[in-house]
Amino acid sequence: MQINGAQMVIEALIAEGVDTVFGYPGGAIMNVYDEIYKQDDFQHILTRHEQAAVHAAEGYSKASGKVGVAMITSGPGFTNAVTGLADAYMDSIPLVVISGQVPMSLIGTDAFQEIDAVGISRSCTKHNYLVTDAKDLPRVLKEAFYIASSGRPGPVHIDIPKDVTAQIAEFDYSIELELETYKPHTKGNPRQIKKAMEAIAKAKRPLFYLGGGIINANAAYEVRDLVHRTGIPAVETFMARGTLSHDDELLISMLGMHGSYAANMAMSETDLVIGLGARFDDRVTGKISEFAKNAAVIHVDIDPASISKLINADYPIVGDVKNVVNEMLGLCEQVKSEKYASWRETVKHFDELHPLTYHEDTDRLKPQWVIERVGELLGDDANISTDVGQHQMWTAQFYPFSRPRQFISSGGLGTMGFGFPAAMGVKAASPEKISINFTGDGSILMNCQELMTAVEKKLPVINIILNNNYLGMVRQWQTLFYDKRHSETDLSVQPDFVKLSEAFGGIGYRVTTKEEFDAALKDAVEKNIVAFIDVVVERLENVMPMVPSGGSLFNMMLLEKKEK
Amino acid sequence: MEASERRVISVIVVNEASVLSRITDLFSGRGYNITSLTVAPIPESKYSRLTIVTSGSVRIIEQITKQLHKLIPVLKVYEHADLVEKEMALIKFPVSENIADINTLCEAYNGKIVNVGDNVIIAMVADEPKRVENFLKIITRYNPKEIVRSGAVALER
Numbered sequence A: 001m002q003i004n005g006a007q008m009v010i011e012a013l014i015a016e017g018v019d020t021v022f023g024y025p026g027g028a029i030m031n032v033y034d035e036i037y038k039q040d041d042f043q044h045i046l047t048r049h050e051q052a053a054v055h056a057a058e059g060y061s062k063a064s065g066k067v068g069v070a071m072i073t074s075g076p077g078f079t080n081a082v083t084g085l086a087d088a089y090m091d092s093i094p095l096v097v098i099s100g101q102v103p104m105s106l107i108g109t110d111a112f113q114e115i116d117a118v119g120i121s122r123s124c125t126k127h128n129y130l131v132t133d134a135k136d137l138p139r140v141l142k143e144a145f146y147i148a149s150s151g152r153p154g155p156v157h158i159d160i161p162k163d164v165t166a167q168i169a170e171f172d173y174s175i176e177l178e179l180e181t182y183k184p185h186t187k188g189n190p191r192q193i194k195k196a197m198e199a200i201a202k203a204k205r206p207l208f209y210l211g212g213g214i215i216n217a218n219a220a221y222e223v224r225d226l227v228h229r230t231g232i233p234a235v236e237t238f239m240a241r242g243t244l245s246h247d248d249e250l251l252i253s254m255l256g257m258h259g260s261y262a263a264n265m266a267m268s269e270t271d272l273v274i275g276l277g278a279r280f281d282d283r284v285t286g287k288i289s290e291f292a293k294n295a296a297v298i299h300v301d302i303d304p305a306s307i308s309k310l311i312n313a314d315y316p317i318v319g320d321v322k323n324v325v326n327e328m329l330g331l332c333e334q335v336k337s338e339k340y341a342s343w344r345e346t347v348k349h350f351d352e353l354h355p356l357t358y359h360e361d362t363d364r365l366k367p368q369w370v371i372e373r374v375g376e377l378l379g380d381d382a383n384i385s386t387d388v389g390q391h392q393m394w395t396a397q398f399y400p401f402s403r404p405r406q407f408i409s410s411g412g413l414g415t416m417g418f419g420f421p422a423a424m425g426v427k428a429a430s431p432e433k434i435s436i437n438f439t440g441d442g443s444i445l446m447n448c449q450e451l452m453t454a455v456e457k458k459l460p461v462i463n464i465i466l467n468n469n470y471l472g473m474v475r476q477w478q479t480l481f482y483d484k485r486h487s488e489t490d491l492s493v494q495p496d497f498v499k500l501s502e503a504f505g506g507i508g509y510r511v512t513t514k515e516e517f518d519a520a521l522k523d524a525v526e527k528n529i530v531a532f533i534d535v536v537v538e539r540l541e542n543v544m545p546m547v548p549s550g551g552s553l554f555n556m557m558l559l560e561k562k563e564k
Numbered sequence B: 001m002e003a004s005e006r007r008v009i010s011v012i013v014v015n016e017a018s019v020l021s022r023i024t025d026l027f028s029g030r031g032y033n034i035t036s037l038t039v040a041p042i043p044e045s046k047y048s049r050l051t052i053v054t055s056g057s058v059r060i061i062e063q064i065t066k067q068l069h070k071l072i073p074v075l076k077v078y079e080h081a082d083l084v085e086k087e088m089a090l091i092k093f094p095v096s097e098n099i100a101d102i103n104t105l106c107e108a109y110n111g112k113i114v115n116v117g118d119n120v121i122i123a124m125v126a127d128e129p130k131r132v133e134n135f136l137k138i139i140t141r142y143n144p145k146e147i148v149r150s151g152a153v154a155l156e157r
Ligand SMILES: Cc1ncc(C[n+]2csc(CCOP(=O)(O)OP(=O)(O)O)c2C)c(N)n1
Pocket: A387, A388, A389, A390, A391, A392, A414, A415, A416, A417, A439, A440, A441, A442, A443, A444, A466, A468, A470, A471, A472, A473, A474
C-alpha cells in the first residue's frame, strides 16, 4: 500500500506487536505524532523529559523481555535522550528509539534544532540509521527491531527527517530481511561444549559465574537446572540477580566490588570458572592479574568480542546461553555432585566467617533494614528498580530476589535518575506486580518531574528514598580514600519530599522509625498511587564489604565485627 | 606500556554512507591513530574493501578487530600475517633536477616518470611500503616539491 513515512512508522510498530510507546513530541517528529493521535492500537505515554522516556522504555523492556520503544524530536529532544541510549547500550537492552530530524534540504545548514544525531548515537547504539527516502523505511524499521533483539541485544536508533515522514511510498512489511553481514552465532560449538563439560567433571572446585546475559536470553530456569544437577556453587553478578532464587542452597551471593566475602573468596579459590553470559567487568574482577588466578576459564557468551577481552578463556563458547546450557544439560551425567561436597563446605565456611550483614547500632534506621523489610513484606510480589549509589548496592546485596527480571538497575553506565522512570516502564509492562524504586536523596531529583507522568498515566511507583543527606557513594569514597574531605557531597539542604510528591498529585510520607515505615509502605500499596517514602537513615553507613578500586578480590575491607 | 606493533587489517563492508565513520570511530575512541587507510569498491558487488594500517598493542588491536566484526555492515575482517603489500607514491620534482638519475631510481622501485611539464616532472613508484619509504628518503637530494602516498593495499598470500 502507498502511505506516508509517518504512517509507516505506526504500521511497523503495530506489526511488531508494540503496545506501549514512551515519548515526547516536537517540531521534527510532528507528522508521526499526528498519526499516533489517529490510532488506538498502542498507548503512548508522555514522559516529562526525553531521558525519562528512554529509561521507561528500558524498564519496560527489562521487565517484559520485549523491545522497548521511545520517540523523540530532533536537536534537544534527541540530546536529552542520549543518556538513555548509552545506558541501554551498556546493559544490552533491546530498544528502538525513533527521532525526528530537520528536513533533508536543511541538513547540514545549522538549521533550527538540527544536530548530527546519528553522529552522536553511533558510539552508544548497536546500530543506527538516517533514513533519507521513505521507500527505505519498511526495511529499516524491520531491521531495527530484528537487530535490537537478536544476538547481543542493544538499542537501535532511527533518525527520520521531517520531509521523509511526509513522503509517500510503497509499504510492505512482509519483506524478507537480507542482512548478509549480520548473522549472530546462536548455537555453541558442540566440540567445545563437550570439552567444557569434561573439564567440569574433572575440576575439584568449580564455580558458576552467572551474568546478566542469562536474563537477557531468558535462560535462568535452564541455568537453575544445570546448577542443581551438577551441585556446583554459583556466584551472580549485579546484573544477574534473580537468576537463582535468594534461598537457593547453591547460590553464594553477588561477587565483585561490593560482593560478599564468600563470593569473592570462592572466586579466588576456584580451579574452574564457568562463566555464563558474564563479561568480566572491572567492577567484578578487581585487579585482573589476581582474578581467579589458579583457575581455568569456560566462557559462554553470545558476543565474540566479550570473550578473552579481559580474561583469557580456555574454553571459549560463542553462542546463545540458553542453547548452550541446554546442550550442557544433555552432557551432565558425567558430573558427580558428591565430588564437590567438601568444596561446598569450604564455601559455606567462608560465609559463616564473614556473612553479608549489618549492625543496627545507631538510633537511626539502617538502610539495609529497610530493604530487607520490603523483602519480607512484599518479596516476590514486587519488581525492584533502583537508582545509583549506596542504596543500589544494598538493594543488590539484601533484597531477596526470587526470579529473573525482578531486579532492574543501571549496571554498566550507573545512571543516576534511571530508577523512577524505569520503574514506570516496569509498571506499564507488568501491572500485576507492585513497582518499587529504591532511590537516594541525590538520584531522585534527577528525574522527579516524572511524578507528573506517573500521576497522569496511573503508574503507582513507590519510590523509597533512603535519605542519608549525602551523595552517599561518593561520600563513602571520600571518607575512605580522601581523608574524609567530603567535597560537594553534603545534601543537607533538601526539598520537602512529601510536599514535592503532593504538589504533583502523588502521596508522600516521611518516616524515622520501623513502625512508621511499615505503616507508610502498607498505606502506599493500598492507595495505589505514585508515592515518595522519605526514610531518614543513618548518614555515615558504608557499603561493605568493599574491594578498593583496582585491588584484588580477596583483599576486602570488611564490616567490623561486633561483640554480641 | 605494551609493545607497539605495526598491523595491517582488511575489512570488507557494505557500501553505505556511514560505514567509514563507524570503522574509524573504533580507532579514534581509543586514541589510536590510523597510519593509512584505503577504500575502493569491490567490482560487481555491493561491497567495498578497506585496508587499514595501524600500530598499537597487540591486545588492543585484537579487541578492535573483534569489534569491527560486530559492526552490522561489516562482512569480513582479515588481520594479516602473511601478505603481499603494495603502496604507490607520486613525487613532483623541479624540471631542473637530473631527470635521468631520477628515472633510474624510479625503475628500481617499480616506477617511472609519468608526466613532464614546463616546470616540473612527476614520478611514480609502487612497491612495499617500507621500500617506498626508503625511496622517499633517497630522493630528498633531488629537492622534491610535493609527495603523495596512496596508503597500503594488501592481499593474503
Ligand atoms: C548522572 C550521574 N552523575 C553522577 C554520578 C556519580 N555518582 C555515583 S553514586 C552518586 C551518589 C548518589 O547519591 P544518592 O542518590 O543520594 O545515593 P546514595 O549513594 O546516597 O545511596 C554519584 C553522585 C552518577 N553515577 N550518575
